[in-house]
Amino acid sequence: MNTKHKMFVWMVMASLLRRRSRMIVALLAVVVGATILSGLEMIYYDVPRQMSAQFRSYGANVILTPSGDGYINRGELEKCVAEFTDEELEGYTPYRYENTQIHNQPQTLAGVDFDSVLKTSPYWHIVGSLPKSSGQALVGAKAAESLGVKEGDSFSAVNTFEVTSDINTADIPSYEMYSDPETGEMYCDHSLDLTVAGILETGGSEEDYIYISLEDAESLTLSDRGCDIVEVSAAAMQERLTEAVERINESSESVSAKLVKRVTASESTVLTKLQSLVFIVTAVVLVLTMICVATTMTAVITERRREIALRKALGALNGSIIAEFMSECLVLGGFGGILGSVLGYYFAQIVSMNVFGSSIAFRPLLIPITIAASVLVTGLACLVPIKSAVDVDPAIVLKGE
Amino acid sequence: MSKVLELKNISKVYGDLHALDNVSLSVDKGEWIAIMGPSGSGKSTMMNIIGCMDKPSSGQVIFDGKDISKESRRKLTEFHRDRIGLVFQQFHLINYLNAVENVMVAQYYHSMPDEKEALAALERVGLKERAKHLPSQLSGGEQQRVCIARALINSPELILADEPTGNLDEANENIVLDIFKQLHKEGTSLVVVTHDPEVGEQAQRIVRLDHGKIVSDKKNELFSEKIKRRDTP
Numbered sequence: 001m002n003t004k005h006k007m008f009v010w011m012v013m014a015s016l017l018r019r020r021s022r023m024i025v026a027l028l029a030v031v032v033g034a035t036i037l038s039g040l041e042m043i044y045y046d047v048p049r050q051m052s053a054q055f056r057s058y059g060a061n062v063i064l065t066p067s068g069d070g071y072i073n074r075g076e077l078e079k080c081v082a083e084f085t086d087e088e089l090e091g092y093t094p095y096r097y098e099n100t101q102i103h104n105q106p107q108t109l110a111g112v113d114f115d116s117v118l119k120t121s122p123y124w125h126i127v128g129s130l131p132k133s134s135g136q137a138l139v140g141a142k143a144a145e146s147l148g149v150k151e152g153d154s155f156s157a158v159n160t161f162e163v164t165s166d167i168n169t170a171d172i173p174s175y176e177m178y179s180d181p182e183t184g185e186m187y188c189d190h191s192l193d194l195t196v197a198g199i200l201e202t203g204g205s206e207e208d209y210i211y212i213s214l215e216d217a218e219s220l221t222l223s224d225r226g227c228d229i230v231e232v233s234a235a236a237m238q239e240r241l242t243e244a245v246e247r248i249n250e251s252s253e254s255v256s257a258k259l260v261k262r263v264t265a266s267e268s269t270v271l272t273k274l275q276s277l278v279f280i281v282t283a284v285v286l287v288l289t290m291i292c293v294a295t296t297m298t299a300v301i302t303e304r305r306r307e308i309a310l311r312k313a314l315g316a317l318n319g320s321i322i323a324e325f326m327s328e329c330l331v332l333g334g335f336g337g338i339l340g341s342v343l344g345y346y347f348a349q350i351v352s353m354n355v356f357g358s359s360i361a362f363r364p365l366l367i368p369i370t371i372a373a374s375v376l377v378t379g380l381a382c383l384v385p386i387k388s389a390v391d392v393d394p395a396i397v398l399k400g401e
Numbered sequence: 402m403s404k405v406l407e408l409k410n411i412s413k414v415y416g417d418l419h420a421l422d423n424v425s426l427s428v429d430k431g432e433w434i435a436i437m438g439p440s441g442s443g444k445s446t447m448m449n450i451i452g453c454m455d456k457p458s459s460g461q462v463i464f465d466g467k468d469i470s471k472e473s474r475r476k477l478t479e480f481h482r483d484r485i486g487l488v489f490q491q492f493h494l495i496n497y498l499n500a501v502e503n504v505m506v507a508q509y510y511h512s513m514p515d516e517k518e519a520l521a522a523l524e525r526v527g528l529k530e531r532a533k534h535l536p537s538q539l540s541g542g543e544q545q546r547v548c549i550a551r552a553l554i555n556s557p558e559l560i561l562a563d564e565p566t567g568n569l570d571e572a573n574e575n576i577v578l579d580i581f582k583q584l585h586k587e588g589t590s591l592v593v594v595t596h597d598p599e600v601g602e603q604a605q606r607i608v609r610l611d612h613g614k615i616v617s618d619k620k621n622e623l624f625s626e627k628i629k630r631r632d633t634p
Contacts, residue, residue, distance in 0.1 A: 007505060007514040011498070018497035018535075310493045313454060314551075315482020315510040317475065395454040398493055399445060399563075 012327045022300055027336055029296040030378055033289025034340020038370040039347035040282040042360055046348070047274055050356040052235040055267040060093075060120040060231035060260060061241060064248070067256045071096070071226030080255055081232060083244045088236045091119025094227035096217055100157040102147060102210075109157055110209045111217025111227075114138075120231040124206070127151065128198030134216055136197040140207035144199050151196050157210070158191045159220045171222055192220040238268040286377060294381035297329065301385045308389050309397035318390045325386045326379065333378025337371035344370065404463075405430050405559050405590045406451060411460035413446050413613075420446040421457070422613040428559070433581070433591040435604035435621075442610040444594045445563070451592060452561050453481035465558070482511055486552030490564035492544040494536040500547045501532040504554050511555040522550040526580055542573025549580055553589075560584060562593045566600050578603050 001009075016023050055061070064080055066072050072080075072094070081092050096111040114130050128151040131138055139149060149155055163177060163186040177188050192212075200206060218224050234241060241259055248257035301308075311321055345362060352360040406428040413421040421443045428434055438444050449455035450462060453469065456477070462470040469480055481487075494503045504519040523529050526546040536544055545565065552560055562581075566574040578600065585591055585605075593604060601607050602623050609617040 003514045004509060007509045010502070011506070011509075014497050014502070306493065307495055310495065311506070311510070312478065313452075313481075313487055313493075314507050315478055317478060320510070393454075395445075395449040395452075398489060398491075 008324065008327075011324060012331060015328055016331060022303070023332065026293070026296050026300050026332055027339075029289075029293045030332055030336025030374060031339045031343065033285070033292060033377065034337045034370055034374040035343040035347050036285045036340075037282065037289065037373060038341045038344020038366060039351065040278055040285060040344075041366050041370065042345060042348035042363060043351055044275060044278045044282060045363055045366070046352065046360045047278060048237060048271055049235070049361060050352065050358065051267065051271050051274065052237070053358060054356060055263060055270075057122045058263050059123060060233045061263045061267075062232040062234060062245060063258050063260060064230035064232060065256050065258070066228070067252075067254050070254060071228060072230060072255055073226040076252060076255055077227070077230055080230075080248050080252060080257065083247050083251075084232070084234045084236070088234045088240070090233040090235055091116045092230055092232040093117045093120040094214065094230045096214065096225070096227045097209075098159060098217055098221055100159050100220070102155055102157050105146070107143065107147070107157070108209055109217065109220070110211050111214040112211050113214055114211075117211075120233045121202075121206075123202065125201045126198040127201065128196070131197040131211075131213060134213065134219075135192075135194060136212075137194040138198050138200050138211040139196050140209045140211075141199055141201045142207040143210050144196070149196050151199060154193060154195045156191045156193050157212075157220060158189050160187060160189050161221065162186070163188050190220060190222065192216060237271075238264045286373070290377050290381045293378055294384065297378075297382045298385040301325065301382070301389045305389060305392050305397055309392050309394040312390075312392070313394040313398055321390050322386055325389070326382060329378050329382035329386075330375050333375040334371055336378065337374030338367075340374060341367045341370045403430050404428065405432075405465065406592075407461075407463040408447075408450070409461040409463065411447075411450060411457045411462065413443075413450065413455070414458045419613045421450070423460070424610075424613070424615055425460075426608060426615065426618070428590055428592060430558075430590055431585070431588045433585045433603075433605040434593070435601040435607045436592065436594045436610060437596060437598075437601045437607060438610035438616075439596065441612075443613040444596075444610055446613075447610065448561060448563050448592075448594045451559075452485055452487060453477040483555070484558045486555065486557035486560045488545070488548050488552050488560060488562035488565045490567040492536070492541070492548045492568070494544055494547055494551075496536050499533050499535050500528060500539065500543075500550075503536070503547055504551045507551045507554050519550075519554060522554045523547070525553065526550045527576075540573070542569050542576055545569060545573065545577055546580065549577065553584070557589075559590045559592060562591065564595055564597075565593060566595070566597060574600070 064072060064077070077094060081089060093113055093116045098109045098111065100107055100109050118124060118130070126138065139147070144150065147155065163172070172188050172190060176190055177186055179186050194212065200211065234244070236244070241264055245257040245259055248255060308321055348360045352358060404427050408424060408426045411421055411424045412419065424447065436444055436447060446455065450457050457470055460470065461468050464480065464484065469477065472480065495506060498506065500523060501516060501519045504522050505514040505516065508514045508519065520529055520532055523532050526549050528543060528546050528550065531539060531543055536547070539547065566577055569577060581591055581593070581603065593600065595601050602621060604621055607619055607621050608615055
């Protein structure tokens with residue numbers, strides 16, 4: 001760098017550093033704009049993740065069912081859910097339904113995995129608690145009303161099934177078995193004593209069932225037959241879910257996967273609308289920032305008309321003055337962009353915590369984008385005032401007229 | 402003696418106002434001319450035309466034998482940058498650059514900044530010790546001396562000063578006039594626009610303007626006597 005270039009750089013830096021009070025005003029305008037821009041960028045790119053998490057509260061978005069009359073066994077289930085990554089998979093819950101008799105009335109029992117059920121059905125409202133050990137049940141509100149049970153009550157569920165050769169009769173007490181006098185076939189009335197741990201309120205069909213653990217269901221039926229249905233909750237966009245569902249359907253003959261359209265479709269619609277909104281707000285902020293920076297820079301540059309006139313009187317050509325002033329603006333834009341990127345992250349964090357109730361993911365790629373946008377906007381905003389300022393007549397301005 | 406500058410039948414008209422009306426003037430190399438006159442007499446207009454910051458409505462401006470009155474703004478800028486040093490009544494220093502940097506700005510636009518040369522120019526006006534001070538830390542007289550150092554730095558053929566002592570007290574006025582005397586002794590051509598008779602009397606030749614016309618153009622007898630006294634042992 002020769003002395004001329006060094007002098008150029010020094011003049012630009014001296015103007016910024018030694019005119020601090022003036023430059024702080026201009027910098028503030030740039031920083032405010034860059035902060036909002038950076039914050040909105042982060043929100044824009046984080047909205048799918050945030051919304052996906054929000055939509056998980058509406059329950060599962062993929063349902064697995066057996067293709068034919070069979071059931072889904074554990075091995076098949078593990079293979080199907082492996083189509084989702086660990087980051088995507090919020091949880092999955094297998095259900096198996098059994099028809100039983102309680103208080104001599106028919107009642108459907110559902111065996112579930114209580115460890116995962118709230119991940120796929122987070123909207124469940126439980127009065128009491130989830131069953132924590134064997135022999136406890138979660139009773140749907142309607143079923144509880146029909147049976148006349150409440151939290152802490154006990155009842156017995158009786159399962160009647162034909163004793164076939166594939167059932168180990170050693171597990172069945174003799175008093176539970178009897179034979180049909182007409183056909184001679186052996187039947188069993190296997191019972192399970194249950195205590196009500198909690199009452200389930202959803203406002204939906206879930207209130208008709210009594211939920212017990214999968215282990216209790218196996219114990220009641222003396223059969224590890226697999227499950228009837230699996231609810232999967234995955235944090236992914238509709239395209240990705242569709243792709244995973246197609247892969248499951250292609251790879252498994254015994255399992256059929258389906259999207260829960262009312263969840264995935266509305267998630268996609270809301271997401272598109274929300275992203276459009278953030279995009280429009282970002283564009284408006286960008287324009288407002290440009291106007292704000294342009295106004296501030298017009299004031300700052302107008303204040304320096306005398307200096308511009310002097311430089312012209314000393315022999316500066318217009319291009320040279322434009323280069324000097326534009327460099328100041330670009331340094332200001334760059335520095336404002338750096339500060340704005342940092343502050344924007346905190347701004348986005350506050351917005352995210354207030355709106356979505358969770359923190360925002362930091363995206364390093366947005367820093368150079370914010371700085372570049374800040375430099376560009378500041379440059380454009382400064383161009384007009386600089387171009388009009390270099391048209392000053394030094395003879396008039398230096399005479400103080 | 403060869404001429405540095407020649408104005409031939411220069412007029413400058415603003416609407417109905419004739420700021421300069423058919424004025425002719427020549428400046429010899431090494432000559433010190435004072436241009437005097439009341440406010441509105443056309444002094445500033447003449448200075449702007451000599452300083453290539455304005456163009457005449459008619460007439461010729463001949464610098465070193467070359468007519469520059471029809472040149473473009475850009476050419477005029479280059480021309481005055483290379484040949485004319487300007488001294489202003491209000492000093493016009495860049496407030497965020499220190500004294501030596503202010504001098505170097507003139508070098509920057511002319512050729513190549515050189516801090517040693519800029520310090521030498523400040524030493525010439527007795528301000529080397531104040532080189533690193535910002536204009537706000539300098540007195541009016543010191544600021545004017547920085548302004549003169551800036552005008553001298555590119556070794557111009559002509560120093561053009563507009564009311565150079567207009568904002569100074571008597572002590573600083575004398576310092577500035579002493580610098581001009583020294584420059585004149587070294588052979589620099591000086592055109593000083595002033596309405597202060599004391600400043601005007603220091604010049605070799607006094608040109609008086611009124612209503613855009615030259616009303617007198619005389620050798621300064623006092624100047625000749627001073628030179629005679631100075632040169633007599």
